[in-house]
Amino acid sequence: MSAPRRNAYAPTADYLQLIGGDWVAGAGTFEAIDPSVGTPWALLAQGSAADVERAVAAAKAAFRDWRRTTVDRRQAVLLEIADRFEADSERFASLLATENGRPIREAFIADIPTVQAIFRFYAGVIRAFNGEQIPLANPDTLLYTKREPLGVVAAVLSWNSPIITFANKVAPAIAAGNTIVVKPSEYASASILELAAVIGDALPPGVLNIVTGVGPETGAALVSHPDIAKITFTGGPATATAILGSAARTLTPSLMELGGKGPMIVAADADLEVAVQDALMGIYLANGEACIASSRLLLHDDIHDEFVARFSEVARSITVGDATDPASEMGPLVSRQQLDLVRGHLDGARAEGVTVLVGDEQLDLDPSLAGGFYQRPVLLGDPDGGATITRSEVFGPVTVAERFSTDEEAIARANAHRYGLAAGVWTNDLRRAHRMADELDAGIVWVNRWFDLAPGMPMGGRGDSGFGRELSFETLREYSAVKSVNIDLCTDRPPLWGLAGR
Missing domain, CATH: 3.40.309.10 (Aldehyde Dehydrogenase; Chain A, domain 2)
Structure with missing residues (x-):
């Protein structure tokens, strides 16, 4: 048997974290292992609690302006991200194969076109994301709702489809006006960092931040941070239970996309x-x-x-x-x-x-x-x-x-x-x-089909498979809050107080 033809990805340098628009080292490093051969192929930054603190602070500062951007601006940014990725997507096939063992042929079939489609989908539907005017019995009251961003989102990613999972979380979060701190799996960090390098400066500094490292250190510091407004996680029930324990202590709402037995x-x-x-x-x-x-x-x-x-x-x-x-x-x-x-x-x-x-x-x-x-x-x-x-x-x-x-x-x-x-x-x-x-x-x-997950189709489960929905218009609601605005159109007030003296 002849030796297999290798097309392994070769990074140009050790990988750093993205915090506040800057690429920064961690407290240490760890090795990425090529699962096809079982040997190291890249060196990644081990983020610390201090790195997480900086990333959340950068996202919180960026939120003040990003939340006020127009729908036109956010739509243009999402489309630019899709275009940039499409123009530089071919190398992600060998990157994913080297990083997590995804067969290189599948990246062209699934991962690459799906990432583009997700960003373009949210670029379109964000224009239709609006509140409602609610009719009331009182004609002198105008009641309407607004959809407002939550703040800083913490996204903890899985390793099996990393760039798709990244798109599933980042696109709707920033489309709704949030900023985000992403913590990739230690088994699939390089593809996320490479993707951020392609699209990062399409966004203002601090809107997208990435911290890397093993979960018990970097991930735990992120999901327990009091300035996180929403946690979104893809992974297994055991890790979800630990994350929800942290979320409970800070009363942080969460979206959990977990396992299955289809x-x-x-x-x-x-x-x-x-x-x-x-x-x-x-x-x-x-x-x-x-x-x-x-x-x-x-x-x-x-x-x-x-x-x-x-x-x-x-x-x-x-x-x-x-x-x-x-x-x-x-x-x-x-x-x-x-x-x-x-x-x-x-x-x-x-x-x-x-x-x-x-x-x-x-x-x-x-x-x-x-x-x-x-x-x-x-x-x-x-x-x-x-x-x-x-x-x-x-x-x-x-x-x-x-x-x-x-x-x-x-x-x-x-x-x-x-x-x-x-x-x-x-x-x-x-x-x-x-x-x-x-x-x-x-x-x-x-x-009469399987594995068809087109953008627009709500994806999520129940029971041990989690809660919340991704990949759809419904997801924008996950990353926003309803504000009710109640306006009085009349100056008349019935007398309720001091009636005894009249």
């Missing part, structure tokens, strides 16, 4: 060719490291065996390798820790008697990739859906095939966990599609 229901009348392809994309895109992954396959008895056979044939043929190689269809997991977590889930499933239908085969990798964090695509069989892994988010290329006999059984199974982010139904029966979509406990329900 059930994909395939009825007996479904188009199997389409359903199998959608299921493969739903779980193996982004190496399975996606909160909206189709990690549960609920298959009707009549089509279960054929579906599993078709799915398995393709899953076994997926090319796993260096994320920077365009020939790789799936890359490594983001870190050794994540690989160990996924393998721990698989060991637990085997101990419970779950059948490994695909995924126990040995990976045939070039020796140069021996230090990488690779996991072959996995399909498990758990017919009655009772295994622990069927109810737990794995966050890797692992999905579970279950069987069902009736629609009612499928719905009950799909809803029998604490997650409520994404679900899907494959059927040619319009009545079944509408009925199941209505009964599934999820913030997103796809019918």
Whole structure:
């Protein structure tokens, strides 16, 4: 086997933090690891509590003017950001592959066009973001509402789709007139800093700030800061619980986009060719490291065996390798820790008697990739859906095939966990599609498709999947507050006081 063709990203210098328009060092540094080979590729700044203090202060100072900018100005800035990123976006494909193992081909399909689309979407809809005039019984009262920005937003990002997550939080926050301090994941900081370098001076200094470092130091200082007006977080429930504990002490409202265990229901009348392809994309895109992954396959008895056979044939043929190689269809997991977590889930499933239908085969990798964090695509069989892994988010290329006999059984199974982010139904029966979509406990329900998240479609969940909505007009409400203005149009006042002396 010939050595894989590497297209790893090479930074021009060590990475610094962006605070108040200046690039500044941290209290120390830490290494970024290329997950395809398991070796360092960049040096990042370890931010301190003092850095966070400076960043929040810069954002607070910038808010005084940014909140008063016109909609025209903010729209123009958002469009300029989209144009700048589009003009300099190609290098982000190799950057993402090097940073977090995202296959380089996927960046062109998903990450790059989505970032552009998000900024352009908010540039458009911000013009329609307004208050209301509320009719009252009293004709001498004018009551209307205004939408006002909150202040400094703290955005804590995940590592799996970093630049998309950045756009999901920064675009609506600044569109609504807020300033922001971003704390990227330590596993995906370079792409955020590179993106900020491209777009940063399109914004006044302090409107966008970025502090980097490990969560217990940098992140904890940020989410507990008393001058933060809103916390927005994408990640897992455990970290969300810690963040919400800090938010409770400062009474800071929060938006939480958390994990999922997406059930994909395939009825007996479904188009199997389409359903199998959608299921493969739903779980193996982004190496399975996606909160909206189709990690549960609920298959009707009549089509279960054929579906599993078709799915398995393709899953076994997926090319796993260096994320920077365009020939790789799936890359490594983001870190050794994540690989160990996924393998721990698989060991637990085997101990419970779950059948490994695909995924126990040995990976045939070039020796140069021996230090990488690779996991072959996995399909498990758990017919009655009772295994622990069927109810737990794995966050890797692992999905579970279950069987069902009736629609009612499928719905009950799909809803029998604490997650409520994404679900899907494959059927040619319009009545079944509408009925199941209505009964599934999820913030997103796809019918005969998966992974379609166009800007404008509210994204968010319930239960352990969090609360709040991103990617939509609704999100602007998350980053603003309603002010009621009540105006009296009449000077008459009924006498209420001193009546005894009259």
